[in-house]
Amino acid sequence: MKGPLCLLLVLLTWVSEPAGAAALDTNIPSDAGVWTEHGNEIQNYSAQTVPLVCQLSTCEFLLSELGALQEKMEAMEAMLQAHKTEIEELTEGHRVQGLEIQALRHRSNFTEAELREHSRLLEELSRAKPKVAFAAALGDRGNVGPASNEHTIPFKKILTNVGSAYNPSTGVFIVPVRGVYYLSFSSYRPGSTGRRACVSLFRNDQRLLTACDRDSKDSTDSAGNGATLLLEKGDHVYITLHSGAVVYDDYHNRSCFRGFLLFQM
Numbered sequence: 254m255k256g257p258l259c260l261l262l263v264l265l266t267w268v269s270e271p272a273g274a275a276a277l278d279t280n281i282p283s284d285a286g287v288w289t290e291h292g293n294e295i296q297n298y299s300a301q302t303v304p305l306v307c308q309l310s311t312c313e314f315l316l317s318e319l320g321a322l323q324e325k326m327e328a329m330e331a332m333l334q335a336h337k338t339e340i341e342e343l344t345e346g347h348r349v350q351g352l353e354i355q356a357l358r359h360r361s362n363f364t365e366a367e368l369r370e371h372s373r374l375l376e377e378l379s380r381a382k383p384k385v386a387f388a389a390a391l392g393d394r395g396n397v398g399p400a401s402n403e404h405t406i407p408f409k410k411i412l413t414n415v416g417s418a419y420n421p422s423t424g425v426f427i428v429p430v431r432g433v434y435y436l437s438f439s440s441y442r443p444g445s446t447g448r449r450a451c452v453s454l455f456r457n458d459q460r461l462l463t464a465c466d467r468d469s470k471d472s473t474d475s476a477g478n479g480a481t482l483l484l485e486k487g488d489h490v491y492i493t494l495h496s497g498a499v500v501y502d503d504y505h506n507r508s509c510f511r512g513f514l515l516f517q518m
Contacts, residue, residue: 383430386513387419388412391502398499399448405491406452406500408510419512426512428488436512437479438492440464440500448499450474456482456490465495475507483518 391397392410407424419426428434442450451465464476484490492510494500502508 382517383416383514385416385418385429385434387414387416387426388509388511389414389419389421389424390506390510391500391508392506393503395503396442396499396501397508398494399497400494401496403453403493403496406494406510408492408508410506412506412509413511415513419510424491424510426490426510428484428486428490430514430517431486432484432517433481433515434484434512435479435481435515436490437477438462438464438510439477439508440466440475441507442466442474442499442501448497449495450476450500451495451498452476452500453493453495454478454480454490455493456484456488465498481515 389408389412390410391406391408394409397406405424407422409421409424411419411421414421416429418429426436436454438452438454440450440452442448449465449467451463451467453460453464454462461482462478462480464478466474466476490512500508
C-alpha cells in the first residue's frame with residue numbers, strides 16, 4: 254500500500270499552506286536574518302518547521318478515496334488469485350487427462366501386441382497340428398481269398414492319404430500322433446460262393462472290431478463296422494481276412510479301409 258500513501262502525501266502537500274504566510278511581506282531579509290515591516294522587526298520563520306494544514310473535508314474525501322482504492326486493489330488481488338487457482342486446476346486436469354490418454358495408448362498397444370501374439374501362436378498351432386486322413390480300397394482285384402489262415406489285407410487303391418500314415422503295400426496304418434481317431438471298414442462278396450465275407454480290425458495284436466456276412470441264398474453278402482478309438486503314437490492298425498473267407502472288389506470300391514484323426518491328445 255506504499256503507492257496510495259505516497260499519493261495522499263502529495264495531495265496533502267498540494268492543498269497545504271505555510272502557517273502565517275499571509276501575514277508576511279516579501280521584503281528582503283536583513284543581515285540579522287529577520288524580516289522588516291514598516292521598520293518593525295518580526296521573527297524569522299525560516300529556522301522553524303512549517304506544519305502542513307488541510308481542511309477537514311478535504312482530508313476525509315482523500316481518505317475515503319484511498320479506502321475505496323484499497324478495496325478495489327484487494328478485490329483485484331482476490332480475483333487474480335482465483336484466476337491463478339483456476340488456471341492451476343485446469344493445468345492439473347490437463348496433466349491428468351494426458352496421463353490417462355497415455356495409459357490408454359499403452360493399454361491399446363499392449364492389447365494389439367497380445368492379439369498379434371495370439372494370432373501367431375494359433376497359426377503355429379494350426380501348422381503344427383497333424384492332419385491325418387486316409388481311405389483305400391481293394392481295387393479292381395476281383396475275389397480275394399479264401400486262404401487257410403487269417404492274414405492282413407492290403408488295400409492298395411489309395412483314395413486319400415493325407416499325412417502318408419497308411420502304407421498301401423502292407424495295408425497297415427501307423428498312428429503318427431497320440432489322439433482320438435475314427436476308423437471304419439467294409440467288405441463285399443457277390444453271388445453265392447459258399448464262403449462268408451468276414452474281416453476284422455486289429456490294433457497291434459489286439460482284435461478290436463469284426464464284420465461278417467455268412468453265405469446265404471441272397472445274391473450278395475456285405476458287412477461293415479467302425480469305431481472311435483484312442484490310439485497311441487506308433488500303433489499298427491490293419492484289416493485281416495478270416496481263414497476261409499472271401500471278399501470282392503472292382504471299380505465300385507465297395508471293400509474299403511478308412512480313418513482320420515479327430516483331435517490330438
